[in-house]
Amino acid sequence: MKLEKGRTVVNWKTAKWELYPSLPATADPIYWQPIRANPETGEGFYIVKFPPGSSSCLHEHMGAEHFSILQGELTDPDGTTYRTGDCVALEPGTRHASHSEKGCITVAFIAGPLRTIRQRKPKQT
Numbered sequence: 001m002k003l004e005k006g007r008t009v010v011n012w013k014t015a016k017w018e019l020y021p022s023l024p025a026t027a028d029p030i031y032w033q034p035i036r037a038n039p040e041t042g043e044g045f046y047i048v049k050f051p052p053g054s055s056s057c058l059h060e061h062m063g064a065e066h067f068s069i070l071q072g073e074l075t076d077p078d079g080t081t082y083r084t085g086d087c088v089a090l091e092p093g094t095r096h097a098s099h100s101e102k103g104c105i106t107v108a109f110i111a112g113p114l115r116t117i118r119q120r121k122p123k124q125t
Contacts, residue, residue, distance in 0.1 A: 001035075003025055004122070007101065015047055018034075019031060020031065020048065028054040030054055032046050043110050046110075053101060053103075054100060059097070059114045062112035063112020065089075065111070066089050069084050069088075069104060070105045072103050073102060077097055
């Protein structure tokens with residue numbers, strides 16, 4: 001990361017990845033490189049890396065989410081797969097738990113905080 005007065009430059013190919021800070025302890029590891037971001041809410045602009053086979057926990061965006069796939073593929077629960085070069089805009093209130101079978105890197109702008117949604121375990125009969 002290169003810091004200059006009023007400017008931050010991060011190259012996603014050489015970024016120093018950190019564990020995404022607001023994940024529940026039971027979540028798959030996902031990494032990020034904040035460019036300008038609030039680690040407590042997830043709001044901001046950052047790069048995120050999904051290792052192969054990882055998934056984000058189910059969450060809801062209180063604000064809009066905009067992201068582009070820099071490398072790899074990312075699939076949402078409805079079966080929509082985003083591929084390298086895709087630019088995606090999701091409305092506030094969107095819920096999803098994305099999965100990357102082979103791994104991917106995205107650049108994202110999150111306009112509001114995230115809310116993790118606890119999934120209920122199926123009832124045993």
